[in-house]
Amino acid sequence: KAGVTQTPRYLIKTRGQQVTLSCSPISGHRSVSWYQQTPGQGLQFLFEYFSETQRNKGNFPGRFSGRQFSNSRSEMNVSTLELGDSALYLCASSLTGYTEAFFGQGTRLTVV
Amino acid sequence: AQSVTQPDIHITVSEGASLELRCNYSYGATPYLFWYVQSPGQGLQLLLKYFSGDTLVQGIKGFEAEFKRSQSSFNLRKPSVHWSDAAEYFCAVGAGGSYIPTFGRGTSLIVHP
Numbered sequence: 524k525a526g527v528t529q530t531p532r533y534l535i536k537t538r539g540q541q542v543t544l545s546c547s548p549i550s551g552h553r554s555v556s557w558y559q560q561t562p563g564q565g566l567q568f569l570f571e572y573f574s575e576t577q578r579n580k581g582n583f584p585g586r587f588s589g590r591q592f593s594n595s596r597s598e599m600n601v602s603t604l605e606l607g608d609s610a611l612y613l614c615a616s617s618l619t620g621y622t623e624a625f626f627g628q629g630t631r632l633t634v635v
Numbered sequence: 636a637q638s639v640t641q642p643d644i645h646i647t648v649s650e651g652a653s654l655e656l657r658c659n660y661s662y663g664a665t666p667y668l669f670w671y672v673q674s675p676g677q678g679l680q681l682l683l684k685y686f687s688g689d690t691l692v693q694g695i696k697g698f699e700a701e702f703k704r705s706q707s708s709f710n711l712r713k714p715s716v717h718w719s720d721a722a723e724y725f726c727a728v729g730a731g732g733s734y735i736p737t738f739g740r741g742t743s744l745i746v747h748p
Contacts, residue, residue: 527678556735566725566738579735613678620735626671626678 525549527616527627535633541602544630548595548616554578555597556624557589560611569612572597573620601632609634637662637730639739647745648716656711656742658700658726667729668709669736670700674722682724685709696720721746 528547536542548555556579557569568581572591589599595616601608611631615624638661648654660666667686671679683694690702700711709726723743727736 529678558738565740568735568737571735615679623681623684624736626680628676628678 527614527625529612529614529627529630531630532628533631533633535635536604537635538604538606540604541600542604542632544599544601544612544614544632546597546599546614546616546627548597548614549625552616552618552625553595554617554620554624555591555595556615556617556620557597557599558613558615559583560613560629561609566613569599571620578620604634606634608632637666637728637737639726639728639737641724641726641739641742643742644740645743645745647747649747650718651715654711654713654716654720654744656724656726656744658709658711658739659707660709660726660728661707662728662730664730665704667736668700668702669727669729670694670698670709670711671725671727671736671738672696672722673725673741679725682711716744716746718746718748720744 530545554573556571560566571579575591586602591597611629613629614627617624640659669684670682673679682698683692685692685702723741725741726739
């Protein structure tokens with residue numbers, strides 16, 4: 524079966540702009556989590572959505588937001604981009620959030 | 636809150652040599668423990684996981700890990716490393732029955748021919 528698909532794979536944005544990243548989970552999975560990966564901070568949990576509701580949230584400013592649609596696809600939005608937002612953003616899907624998580628290949632965001 | 640420490644930032648081994656990557660966790664109860672591998676430019680792949688039961692866990696690609704409660708450790712081992720094992724390895728802990736892992740900073744494995 525198809526894995527977790529993240530689009531786009533690469534993105535270059537300018538400071539102050541906003542960006543939307545997309546994640547299509549494995550068919551049947553209802554939990555989608557987002558992570559930010561940077562060399563300095565490692566892998567940090569952003570938030571988790573389950574059945575269109577944000578269920579868990581990490582320690583990120585309000586500029587980072589997300590949503591989940593009825594088909595479980597999820598989007599993550601970052602507004603007013605800063606240079607420090609440059610990172611690999613990873614999405615993971617799980618049947619319920621209490622079962623194994625499968626990761627996508629990530630979206631590499633570069634802010635210039 | 637739970638946390639994970641991977642004390643080694645880089646590990647260099649020769650192909651064919653044995654490997655042990657260290658992982659220590661902090662959590663009050665029995666955690667869920669994971670090892671993931673990430674190749675350059677790729678997402679994370681789950682190597683193995685521990686929830687309960689047998690403390691020696693077998694994973695994919697010939698890896699195994701041992702949960703030692705007394706040492707709060709979950710070290711990853713492989714008896715003979717292949718050049719294709721060169722990658723970043725992440726230990727992670729899930730708490731409270733959650734599979735949403737908290738990750739360590741990772742250990743970069745370099746394999747010399």
